[in-house]
Amino acid sequence: MLNNLLYTKECDIIYPMKTNLKKLLKYIQQEHKLIAPIKKDHGVFLSQTKDLNKIILSSQLTENSFKDFLFPQEQELFDFKGAELVKPKQYTAPGLALFGISIIDLRALSLYAQVFRHDPYFQARGNNTIVIGYLKVATPDQTFGIFKERLEEDTLEHLEFDVFVLDSNTGLHFFSGSPKGQKALTQAGIEDFENVEYVGPVKESGLDQTMVANYKKVKNSFKTHRKLWEELGKRCLACGKCSLVCPTCFCFSTHYKFGQKKKTGKKVLNWDTCFYSEFSRVAGGHKFLDTVAKRIFFWYEHKFVRIPDELSIPGCVGCGRCIKVCPVAIDISRVLAELGKPVSKLASRKTLKKKKS
Ligand code: SF4
Ligand code: SF4
Structure with missing residues (x-):
């Protein structure tokens, strides 16, 4: 059993991937390039992988974020020839599956969705991407980030995602946040999941x-x-x-x-x-x-x-x-x-x- 446990430098325990999660990611991989937390020399980075065994399941934030993929450092907007605009380049990259996005980064993604709501490039990329949030909870009173946020009853309602996986000591819990997420879960053979309706980025009570x-x-x-x-x-x-x-x-x-x-x-x-x-x-x-x-x-x-x-x-x-x-x-x-x-x-x-x- 001990052989099934790996330890990161920070002594965070990485468990072997559980069957239902493997099923989901295998299904998603058929049509998407999988981007997931992978251990590299200088930490855990969201990177492309085909090997599910390399994925790090932990509560650590990755060094980079979704932004590298949904809003790349360099983007071609259009070609030109003299005064003539040849044609705006539509984003045609293969679909991405972003797995392991933390609650904190999903919040940032909501901000991007607001800022780039009229940007055809960002929107096209977003439509072509399936976002799978993941949270490993070690204890019920665990906090996240420098503002020491907690997982509240309504946290997921204010986040945009397709699928969310809550990994707690009671097992894996799956949530769908969009028709795309529902389809992926169903087709992957996961019947036990909850639908979460997105009600906007901010709670009714306003900023915390x-x-x-x-x-x-x-x-x-x-x-x-x-x-x-x-x-x-x-x-x-x-x-x-x-x-x-x-x-x-x-x-x-x-x-x-x-x-x-x-x-x-x-x-x-x-x-x-x-x-x-x-x-x-x-x-x-x-x-x-x-x-x-x-x-x-x-x-x-x-x-x-x-x-x-x-x-x-x-x-x-x-x-x-x-x-x-x-x-x-x-x-x-x-x-x-x-x-x-x-x-x-x-x-x-x-x-x-x-x-x-
Ligand atoms: S605060 Fe200043 S020095 Fe520090 S990372 Fe930002 S730009 Fe660089
Ligand atoms: S703590 Fe705030 S300002 Fe600093 S990297 Fe994170 S989101 Fe940006």
């Missing part, structure tokens, strides 16, 4: 209290906590790594790639981030985010103030990936804690760094 508190802390803080933002601006390298891994960062820029034949080429979209100096350049060459302090504040303001204002949903899901990758140890939860203090009680630069684990 932690997010309301964060909204208040960040709003106008460039004036009230100017010194803190300036300290962060001195430390931040503006490398943009936090933005690249963040499942809620969706900013992009577009540019042309010229072909070998005269006057031909493509228009291409690439991820971009407000940490980069060129991001805020406008006509006439003016950059309205001309210091790193302004840029780092702008990033927080987008997540905690502007997204909630515009879409009534949080712009940060508390995954903590930005903390993990920051080369100078800027920790979003420590920054938010500092913003909650009166200016006279602010910590020094040193204490703003992430806690040693």
